[in-house]
Amino acid sequence: MNTPDSVPAPAARTRMPKDPNWWRGAVIYQIYPRSYQDTDGDGIGDLKGIVKRLPHIASLGVDAIWISPFFTSPMKDFGYDVSDYCDVDPMFGTLADFDAVIETAHSLNIRVMIDLVLSHTAEAHPWFVESRSSRDNPKADWYVWADAKPDGTPPNNWLSIFGGSAWQWDGRRMQYYLHNFLTSQPDLNFHNADVQEALLDVERFWLKRGVDGFRLDTINFYFADKQLRDNPALPPERRNDSIAPGVNPYNWQEHLYSKNQSENLDFLKRFRAELEPYGAAAVGEVGDAQRGLEIMAEYTSGGDKVQMCYPFEMLQPPRLTAAAAADTFYRLSHAAPGAWPCWSYSNHDVERHPTRWKLSDAAARVYTTMLMCLRGSVCLYQGEELGLPEAEVAFEDLQDPYGIEFWPEYKGRDGCRTPIAWDGSAPNGGFTEGKPWLPVSPAHLPRAVAEQEADPKAMLHHYRRAIALRHDHPVLATGEDDGVHSRGDVVHFVRHDENETIFCAFNLGEEPAEVPLPQGAWAPIGTDLGTVTKAENGLIHLGPWQCCLALRRPAD
Structure with a gap:
C-alpha cells in the first residue's frame, strides 16, 4: 500500500492558471x-x-x-x-x-x-484489515463498530442503500460494523x-x-x-x-x-x-x-x-x-x-x-x-x-x-x-x-x-x-437570475450581470406555447440552436420543444 509520503510527486508539469473561481459556472x-x-x-x-x-x-x-x-x-x-x-x-x-x-x-x-x-473503504483496505483484527489495535476505532443487542440483532434499524441491514456481523471482533452500501464497504469512523x-x-x-x-x-x-x-x-x-x-x-x-x-x-x-x-x-x-x-x-x-x-x-x-x-x-x-x-x-x-x-x-x-x-x-x-x-x-x-x-x-x-x-x-x-x-x-x-x-x-x-x-455569454455561467418561472410547459427566466441581460424560454412540451417577452429591444442569440425570437403582441410563440434566447445590453 502506498502512503502519501511514500510516493514522490512528479516533476513540474503544465499547470492551469490559478483561478480560485474557475469552478463557478464550469x-x-x-x-x-x-x-x-x-x-x-x-x-x-x-x-x-x-x-x-x-x-x-x-x-x-x-x-x-x-x-x-x-x-x-x-x-x-x-x-x-x-x-x-x-x-x-x-x-x-x-x-x-x-x-x-x-x-x-x-x-x-x-x-x-x-x-x-x-x-467508506473496501474491506480489503489495510486499515480495515487491522481494525477488524481485535478491539484494541491502533486502528480498532477507525470504523463504525457496535455491539449486538442482547438478542444478537444489529444495534439499530439502519438500512443499506444496496438492500438489507446496514450492519454486518464480524466474528473476529464479535461486533457489527456499519456499511451504508455493500457489506464489503465498511464505513469509516469520522469521529476519530x-x-x-x-x-x-x-x-x-x-x-x-x-x-x-x-x-x-x-x-x-x-x-x-x-x-x-x-x-x-x-x-x-x-x-x-x-x-x-x-x-x-x-x-x-x-x-x-x-x-x-x-x-x-x-x-x-x-x-x-x-x-x-x-x-x-x-x-x-x-x-x-x-x-x-x-x-x-x-x-x-x-x-x-x-x-x-x-x-x-x-x-x-x-x-x-x-x-x-x-x-x-x-x-x-x-x-x-x-x-x-x-x-x-x-x-x-x-x-x-x-x-x-x-x-x-x-x-x-x-x-x-x-x-x-x-x-x-x-x-x-x-x-x-x-x-x-x-x-x-x-x-x-x-x-x-x-x-x-x-x-x-x-x-x-x-x-x-x-x-x-x-x-x-x-x-x-x-x-x-x-x-x-x-x-x-x-x-x-x-x-x-x-x-x-x-x-x-x-x-x-x-x-x-x-x-x-x-x-460566449459569461452571464449564463456566472450571472444572476430573476427566478425561474413556469407557464404551462414553458420554463422562462432572465439571466443578468453588469454586461448582459439574456431572456431564456424553453417549451418542454409537445404542444405549441407562448410566453411574454419582457419589454425592451432584444436581439436573437443561439440561432444555431434552433431558437426563435419573433414576438407578436408581446408574446413569443414557441413550437413543441423550441426555445427562445434573446440578448438585451444595459444600454438598451
Whole structure:
C-alpha cells in the first residue's frame, strides 16, 4: 500500500492558471474510466485511453473532467470500494499514466477533478484489515463498530442503500460494523481524529500531484450519529426513489441519524482549507431525497466549505417538467440562496435521461440548451453528448451487484455504464480489441462519435454549440437570475450581470406555447440552436420543444 509520503510527486508539469473561481459556472465532463477507451485489449478502459480521447473532450469546449475512481480496488463496486487511496489499480494503469492524464488535459486547457470516496473503504483496505483484527489495535476505532443487542440483532434499524441491514456481523471482533452500501464497504469512523487526518493526507497527495479538484462521493454520509439512534419511519407520501430504487425499503426511513450529521461541517472546513493554496475546488454529491437542497445550503455556505454540491433534483425518475424546474429553483432560493449547485441530468448511477424521461432527439436538444443556461455549474456524463439511450443489458451480462440483487424490478446501473462507441463500423465500436467488460450496445453504434462527426445535424454538434453559447455569454455561467418561472410547459427566466441581460424560454412540451417577452429591444442569440425570437403582441410563440434566447445590453 502506498502512503502519501511514500510516493514522490512528479516533476513540474503544465499547470492551469490559478483561478480560485474557475469552478463557478464550469462545464464538467464525467468519465467512467472502465467504459471510456481500452488501449491494452483487456476489455476495460484505462488511463491511457483517457489520454487518447482527451482531444474529443476538448472539442466539446468543457472546462474540466471528473474521473470516477481509478484507485486500487477489489472492484466489488467497480472502484467505489478503495483499498489504496494513493495508487492506481493495475487494470487502469500506473501513477505515471495518471500524470500523463494531468499533463495532457492541462495542455488542452482542461482541469482535472477526481472522485474521492471517503465515507467508506473496501474491506480489503489495510486499515480495515487491522481494525477488524481485535478491539484494541491502533486502528480498532477507525470504523463504525457496535455491539449486538442482547438478542444478537444489529444495534439499530439502519438500512443499506444496496438492500438489507446496514450492519454486518464480524466474528473476529464479535461486533457489527456499519456499511451504508455493500457489506464489503465498511464505513469509516469520522469521529476519530486520526481518520480525518489520514483522509486529509490523501487529499494533499493528489493536490500535490496536480489535480484541480475533487468530486466527493456520498458527502453527507461521512458522520453517523454517535449514539446510533434508530431512524424514524418515513410516511408513504414522503417517500422518494431518487436515492434508492422503489423496490428498496431504504426509502421507508427518514435517515436522521445514519447520515447528514452536523459534525460534517467542521471536517468540510478542514478539507476546504487544503484546497485554497492550490486554487482547487470540490463538488459534493448530496444523497438525500428529502433535504438535498437544505444540505447543499449548509455545505456550500460561508465560503469555507465545499464550493459546489451535486443535488438529485434533476436526476429523478420523473421527467423534469416546467413546473418541477420552477419549484426546484424556488426551493433553492429559499433554502439555499447563496448555494452553488452543480446540475446534471445523467451520471453513472442513474438511467440515461433520454430513456428515463422518454425524450425524442428534439426534446433532448432543448433540455441540453436549458441546462447550459441555468444558474450553477454543469456536469455532463460521457456519451450524453451523443444522445445515447440507456443500453439493454441481459441478466447474464450484468456486472452491477445492485441490479443483480433487485432484478427484474430494478435492472441496476449497467445500462448507463456500457462502453462508449467511437466508430460504428469498428469491432466493439472501437472501444476495445478484446471482449468488453460490458457489451457495447448495438443501439449506440449509429450514434458513435465518428458517425456524428460526419453529420452536422447530429447531437454531438448541438452539445458543442450549446457549450459554446455558455462560454460566449459569461452571464449564463456566472450571472444572476430573476427566478425561474413556469407557464404551462414553458420554463422562462432572465439571466443578468453588469454586461448582459439574456431572456431564456424553453417549451418542454409537445404542444405549441407562448410566453411574454419582457419589454425592451432584444436581439436573437443561439440561432444555431434552433431558437426563435419573433414576438407578436408581446408574446413569443414557441413550437413543441423550441426555445427562445434573446440578448438585451444595459444600454438598451
